[in-house]
Amino acid sequence: MYATNYHRAGSVDEAAGLLAGNDEAKVLAGGQTLIPTMKQRLAAPTDVVDISRIEALRGIEKSGDAYVIKAGTRHADVAGDAGLKADIPGLAALAGKIGDPHVRHRGTIGGSIANNDPAADYPAGMLALGATIVTNKREIAADEFFAGLFETALEEDEIVTAVRVPVPAKSAYSKFPNPASRYAMAGVFVAKFADGSVRVAATGAGADGVFRIPEMESALASNWSPEAVAGIAVDASGLLGDIHGSAEYRANLVTVMAKRAVAAA
Amino acid sequence: MATVSMTVNGKTVTGEIEGRTLLSHFLREGLGLTGTHIGCDTSQCGACVVHVDGKAVKSCTMLAAQADGCTVTTIEGLARGDQLHPVQAAFREHHGLQCGFCTPGMIMAAVDMIERHGGKLDEATIRHELEGNICRCTGYHNIVKAIKAAADEMSGSVATAAE
Numbered sequence: 001m002y003a004t005n006y007h008r009a010g011s012v013d014e015a016a017g018l019l020a021g022n023d024e025a026k027v028l029a030g031g032q033t034l035i036p037t038m039k040q041r042l043a044a045p046t047d048v049v050d051i052s053r054i055e056a057l058r059g060i061e062k063s064g065d066a067y068v069i070k071a072g073t074r075h076a077d078v079a080g081d082a083g084l085k086a087d088i089p090g091l092a093a094l095a096g097k098i099g100d101p102h103v104r105h106r107g108t109i110g111g112s113i114a115n116n117d118p119a120a121d122y123p124a125g126m127l128a129l130g131a132t133i134v135t136n137k138r139e140i141a142a143d144e145f146f147a148g149l150f151e152t153a154l155e156e157d158e159i160v161t162a163v164r165v166p167v168p169a170k171s172a173y174s175k176f177p178n179p180a181s182r183y184a185m186a187g188v189f190v191a192k193f194a195d196g197s198v199r200v201a202a203t204g205a206g207a208d209g210v211f212r213i214p215e216m217e218s219a220l221a222s223n224w225s226p227e228a229v230a231g232i233a234v235d236a237s238g239l240l241g242d243i244h245g246s247a248e249y250r251a252n253l254v255t256v257m258a259k260r261a262v263a264a265a
Numbered sequence: 266m267a268t269v270s271m272t273v274n275g276k277t278v279t280g281e282i283e284g285r286t287l288l289s290h291f292l293r294e295g296l297g298l299t300g301t302h303i304g305c306d307t308s309q310c311g312a313c314v315v316h317v318d319g320k321a322v323k324s325c326t327m328l329a330a331q332a333d334g335c336t337v338t339t340i341e342g343l344a345r346g347d348q349l350h351p352v353q354a355a356f357r358e359h360h361g362l363q364c365g366f367c368t369p370g371m372i373m374a375a376v377d378m379i380e381r382h383g384g385k386l387d388e389a390t391i392r393h394e395l396e397g398n399i400c401r402c403t404g405y406h407n408i409v410k411a412i413k414a415a416a417d418e419m420s421g422s423v424a425t426a427a428e
Contacts, residue, residue, distance in 0.1 A: 001287075004284045005284050006328060031328070035328070100397025101394055102314055102326075102374070103326075103397065106327065
């Protein structure tokens with residue numbers, strides 16, 4: 001790892017101040033992606049601004065018919081939250097499948113979505129649940145937030161402070177993890193809402209990161225069953241192909257994961 | 266350089282670190298606690314697992330500066346004198362190791378796992394919970410047996426103490 005200057009921010013405002021005007025600074029939340037990347041010298045920020053000790057960024061609370069999950073909430077805490085397990089079981093289960101227990105003790109929901117790794121799990125959950133991403137500057141719909149590989153709508157000194165997740169009628173996530181890294185080869189989150197609408201999002205497979213699958217959404221809105229999506233295949237031309245699996249292989253996985261998710265919901 | 270202070274295995278320690286110093290590096294090089302192993306450079310193997318504020322984390326994926334003010338337990342902090350921790354004793358009894366390199370991380374992960382599940386552990390849960398710890402010798406079978414035995418013993422002792 002190259003040398004870096006460590007700063008511990010006591011508040012979101014202090015963190016934003018440390019980031020402002022410094023293109024080479026990075027926010028450090030749980031560090032489960034940033035630190036490995038720095039160890040590999042794939043990232044070399046001159047400064048890291050640690051927001052993981054900011055108490056105001058921790059916690060999960062129900063607010064009306066939605067949950068507000070603060071950005072610094074660890075994966076293990078989302079996975080184990082009794083309210084989420086009852087009301088948004090797909091999201092709690094998703095958090096419990098990220099990485100391994102040690103990663104889940106450090107990694108945060110805000111860090112995961114701000115990084116927008118194309119194989120990360122949370123982006124699929126946020127997109128399928130129609131979550132709102134809350135930052136220190138504004139609120140951004142998940143549909144507008146995820147903007148491509150490791151790209152988001154966030155500005156340089158903008159920090160995710162929370163996500164607001166509507167409670168669906170049904171939700172589930174099914175993922176085919178890479179056996180070594182546990183990142184998703186394909187992961188599909190399905191959500192059905194009280195008004196009958198359905199949202200489906202896939203991670204791990206898209207060449208531009210997480211994406212929705214409108215054909216599956218309309219099929220499931222009229223027939224909520226695994227059979228409704230069994231015959232729907234996403235176009236392999238927009239998918240990732242690498243040593244772990246071709247684009248065609250991932251296209252098939254997306255359909256299989258979608259079927260499993262609907263069956264589990 | 267900055268000064269950090271933390272409690273490691275019950276003792277308050279301070280040390281000079283760089284911003285980039287990893288907790289694993291500080292424990293090994295700064296404090297001489299070489300029981301915490303470094304088996305990879307990619308945050309995957311789990312040989313470096315320690316407990317920070319009571320939770321298992323990969324000490325190679327946390328800056329020492331982030332642990333400032335925290336309570337850290339390493340493999341050296343488990344035994345009480347000559348008396349092994351029940352998980353350590355179970356690994357010896359069930360031959361849960363061959364070369365032993367992954368063992369410190371395995372045992373720290375196992376203690377965390379048993380505490381979180383209150384001693385109620387079946388084989389499938391143990392195998393799932395071990396996803397963050399890689400062993401290249403044993404095929405995991407005796408590691409799983411050791412953790413199951415330790416969990417049974419520890420939950421039994423908890424029940425006895427409560428009676």
